[in-house]
Amino acid sequence: MALRTLDSDDASPDDLAARAAWLYYVGGLRQDQIADELGISRQRAQRLVARAVAEGLVKVRIDHPIAECLELERGLRQRFGLVRARVAPRADSGQDALRAIAPFAAAEMERIFAQETPQLIALGTGRTLRAMIDQMQTISAGQHRMVSLIGNVAPDGSASFYEVIMRIADKTGAPHYPMSVPVMARDAEEFATYRNLPHVVSSRALAKEADVTVVGIGQMADDAPLLVDGFITAEELASLRAAGAAGELGGHVFDAEGRYLDHPVNEFMVGVRVPQNQNPVICVAGGVSKIKALRAALKGRLIQGLITDELTAAEILSTS
């Protein structure tokens, strides 16, 4: 009755995709029924649904506290005095770990953003956080503020690909304070310049006050993000390892006990170290390659929350 709005014309690009996906997943129609409903061909319906999935419009969650994961969560909380621990069901390779963890981390972020008391949220960068954001629902949460812990310019001058704060801002509409300078200075002079820029000073001050901090973690093996993304050279990595490096949070490298290293690389990081005060630092990370780094961060009480996958959690608990 009335409402003949989409006879095939009008209707913006993936508006229709969302509608098709909705009919498919929520409405339970078959693709040919959707085709009928929307007056399009079966193939087009199929393509629309596929597109909605590809663009991440379709979010699937499994609502079942798988017993083993719960036990691991409890174990992590007890052993390392964490305030938050979430363990996603098993994932084998590093790639899978990311996909496994992302929805859990996204749910945690949504929980933070759903609070009505305004929060100041500090954010790191990296592949893991990017994957997390892709899984987040858009949620209007203008009462909160977000600040970046770390610069957003790569050594070659490009914007860091794994910058996350802008993307979360898109989803939430929250005001945000990126740290618009390079991640690392190349020498002491540059470092002083960056550190004295007014917006850097204020962002750094803000970041230290964050009510909650969400970061990834970097490993120090040959696939270290700092190396892969071109922030440090292979020589510097070797030197860090010789100095006992076990991992890094926001570019700040620490040893196996979770103590920050006294090393040139650490000196020139423009961003702040994760706060070590009352407010929680939540780390989102998983995969065998990150286990050493996680153990160190947990041991040194650098983080108060961990969102990881089943295998990583089991490994951390079994041997440390």
Next chain:
Amino acid sequence: MALRTLDSDDASPDDLAARAAWLYYVGGLRQDQIADELGISRQRAQRLVARAVAEGLVKVRIDHPIAECLELERGLRQRFGLVRARVAPRADSGQDALRAIAPFAAAEMERIFAQETPQLIALGTGRTLRAMIDQMQTISAGQHRMVSLIGNVAPDGSASFYEVIMRIADKTGAPHYPMSVPVMARDAEEFATYRNLPHVVSSRALAKEADVTVVGIGQMADDAPLLVDGFITAEELASLRAAGAAGELGGHVFDAEGRYLDHPVNEFMVGVRVPQNQNPVICVAGGVSKIKALRAALKGRLIQGLITDELTAAEILSTS
């Protein structure tokens, strides 16, 4: 690698179903791959996934503000001064409307429960709210309290089938105050007895203070829930209609202007009317049969929030 925890034995009943569903939907594996992974047959994997879906372990949401729905939301807010309005994409029959609305309503409930400041939440009953709850994620939210607006005993003495408060309590772990008396008294004496029961007095007082109230709405046509569920007779319904009845909220019947009727049926309802103070009353309802009732409730400003479907919203806006 390692972690051979579920070689086919252990693993509780639908624990495995959740795991299979997880691998399927989140992990993106095919059913035969899942079968390999878990060491079971392809059919079993298929059955596990189907089971997880059937049991509602799998929650799918489409995250895309379909433009038309947004416009309808804005229209509803402006026209009726609502504080919340959500419109789910089109749904034709009444049955579909329920399926369409439920996920949206569930998201709204989750938003309420995700708040950290303790809330007192008053709840109605009905098919629509039941469908909503089935779509809610389990979420630990012990800080809130819930109270029922309405009795939970059907005229035949059985527990009302569409009771919702217990079920939300299961999902949230929040303390709850059901109103454990019949919905309606049969005469003035019974009425006085029920109303004076201590737990009814306190529940009623609590309900009136609720920070937020969530209810369905009942129509007055021949398929009126009050009639179908046996609370009133066909004669009473006819009499109500003769008196101008347009709909009911929690059993309290009002006319087309949203004014409560002065009628015997209204006199013997043990529960409370939805609060008319600062705090919002959110109505979850959709389908053509409910349009008249919704218009009346909106006109009388009985509700301050509406969660409905596209067709219902369009219809309400186009003619009232």
Next chain:
DNA sequence: CCGCGTGATGGGCAAATGCTCACTCAAAGC
């Protein structure tokens, strides 16, 4: 101890889905 019923299992097949390919149409470029 044996037969019978109930419920889980895997094989096989039909339905549904997703992919590739050849084609069209329209906008940009020559």
Next chain:
DNA sequence: GCTTTGAGTGAGCATTTGCCCATCACGCGG
């Protein structure tokens, strides 16, 4: 004004999924 290019379309076909059925195992009553 014609050609090129690329995105979108529908047909046909391979893959995947879901369903039905015969079979099997287990438990219970005779």
